[in-house]
Amino acid sequence: MKEEVMERVNEAIEASGYDALLVFGYDNIQYLTGAYLHYPQSFPDRYMALFWPKEELPTTIVPHEWESSFLNLAWVNKTKTYTEKPGSPSSIVEIAVLLTKNTVRKTGKIGVDVNRIPLNLYNRLESALEDFQLVPCDDLLRELRIKKTPRELELIKEVAGKTDHAIAGQAHHVLVVQASGEMSNTENVRIHALERELDEVGHHAVAQVVTGTNTEKWWPGAPMYGIGFDRVPKHHEWMRMELVSTVKGYWCNGARMLAMGEMTEEQKADYQKLVILRETIRANLKPGVKASEVYEAVKAVAAEKGITMEPKLTMGAGVGVTNYEPPYISRADETVLEEGMVVVFSPVVHGEGGELLMNKDVFVITETGNMVVGWWKDWREPFICNYTY
Numbered sequence: 596m597k598e599e600v601m602e603r604v605n606e607a608i609e610a611s612g613y614d615a616l617l618v619f620g621y622d623n624i625q626y627l628t629g630a631y632l633h634y635p636q637s638f639p640d641r642y643m644a645l646f647w648p649k650e651e652l653p654t655t656i657v658p659h660e661w662e663s664s665f666l667n668l669a670w671v672n673k674t675k676t677y678t679e680k681p682g683s684p685s686s687i688v689e690i691a692v693l694l695t696k697n698t699v700r701k702t703g704k705i706g707v708d709v710n711r712i713p714l715n716l717y718n719r720l721e722s723a724l725e726d727f728q729l730v731p732c733d734d735l736l737r738e739l740r741i742k743k744t745p746r747e748l749e750l751i752k753e754v755a756g757k758t759d760h761a762i763a764g765q766a767h768h769v770l771v772v773q774a775s776g777e778m779s780n781t782e783n784v785r786i787h788a789l790e791r792e793l794d795e796v797g798h799h800a801v802a803q804v805v806t807g808t809n810t811e812k813w814w815p816g817a818p819m820y821g822i823g824f825d826r827v828p829k830h831h832e833w834m835r836m837e838l839v840s841t842v843k844g845y846w847c848n849g850a851r852m853l854a855m856g857e858m859t860e861e862q863k864a865d866y867q868k869l870v871i872l873r874e875t876i877r878a879n880l881k882p883g884v885k886a887s888e889v890y891e892a893v894k895a896v897a898a899e900k901g902i903t904m905e906p907k908l909t910m911g912a913g914v915g916v917t918n919y920e921p922p923y924i925s926r927a928d929e930t931v932l933e934e935g936m937v938v939v940f941s942p943v944v945h946g947e948g949g950e951l952l953m954n955k956d957v958f959v960i961t962e963t964g965n966m967v968v969g970w971w972k973d974w975r976e977p978f979i980c981n982y983t984y
Contacts, residue, residue, distance in 0.1 A: 596746035597629060597670040603744070607735055608649050614703035615648040616732055617691060617720075620711025623736050625916045628655060630669035631844025633796045635661075642687045642716060645671070646694045656690050684716040692723045699727065706732025741913065741921050742935040747845065748959060751914060751937055754793065754842040755957040755969025758849035761787040762836045763971045765804070766853050766978045769834065774855070774980070777823040780804035784838050793840040799918040801839045806855070807832040810950040813905075830856045833950050834980075839918050846918035847969070848939050850955040852977045865946040868902045869954045870975050872942045876911070876924070880938060880958050880965040886928040893924070893942070905943035905951060913937050914957070936960040 604627060608616060618624055621635045624645050635643060643661075647653035652673055657665050659676040666672060675694070677686035695705060705724065709717065709731045721729055743751065764787035765780060774780075784802040788795055795802070805812070806828035828834050834853040839846065852869075854862055875896045879889045890910055897904055904910075911924035914937055922930040924938060941955040954974055958965045972978075 599744035628669040750845040754847040757791040776825040903945040911940040
């Protein structure tokens with residue numbers, strides 16, 4: 596992946612007219628360096644930065660304590676370290692200024708991801724680099740990240756497949772063993788994730804299993820931590836199983852439904868709502884179509900079929916070095932879809948009994964349309980559990 600990303604970035608810097616990029620957002624740094632560290636987002640007052648000058652190799656600025664971990668994971672092997680009191684940006688600014696002044700001509704154009712950099716850090720940087728042009732590079736980074744490289748797509752297919760398989764593994768336990776409480780089922784999802792070498796350590800990682808009346812609520816609106824502890828699913832109830840996990844820092848969001856016993860006619864009709872919406876988006880996800888147009892197409896079919904969807908939610912979003920990124924399947928996103936983009940379709944529909952039902956399916960935009968990745972089984976039908984409730 597190193598060569599794919601570095602070639603893209605160098606071409607983008609050249610085409611944009613930047614003399615250098617100075618990037619502070621951890622997600623952007625991970626994308627640009629390949630280093631997935633578990634902890635930076637848990638320490639917002641410890642700063643990292645990447646300085647990438649035109650036609651030269653990049654340098655990463657990291658806290659001294661993080662350097663060895665970073666170098667073990669990154670393809671960028673030039674670093675500058677600093678030691679300072681957490682929350683004080685003075686040292687990292689000094690290093691960034693030194694790199695800039697030693698590399699870029701005065702009045703040079705420096706791209707900064709202003710949507711990620713803390714305000715106090717940006718103000719110090721702007722003052723120290725008053726002879727240079729600091730301009731936003733957020734759109735450039737967005738365009739780089741939104742279209743995945745071939746190696747990125749391989750990783751996303753891998754994590755999507757393992758996520759789906761982990762959820763199915765948990766479902767298999769419910770199929771063949773006397774059903775246990777929601778807390779135990781949730782732990783089973785995590786165990787099956789680890790068995791498949793998925794990583795659940797990190798800022799986004801979460802697993803949840805809810806059943807019956809608890810499926811009427813949204814995490815964390817269900818009981819404490821989103822699960823009902825000792826609540827055991829009953830006959831003719833739904834079980835909703837969710838997992839967010841990563842492989843080598845590339846994320847996937849998974850969710851599937853399990854029916855406790857042969858489905859009632861109402862349950863069959865409720866699950867068919869998810870199937871109808873999936874087939875609708877499958878017909879509309881293709882190059883040249885706007886994300887907002889896909890959203891409107893799904894909304895129109897939902898209205899026509901009398902499907903009630905949970906309001907004020909995007910129907911889907913991309914994944915990559917974060918578990919939620921462009922393109923967004925929403926009315927507000929005018930992104931024109933292109934080959935190599937990824938969308939996780941995640942409609943939330945209301946069942947007849949008040950349940951919130953959900954399937955999450957990963958689509959890769961292809962040259963002629965799209966491809967579903969990660970299906971361990973055919974999810975046009977849910978798992979059905981007999982005699983274990």
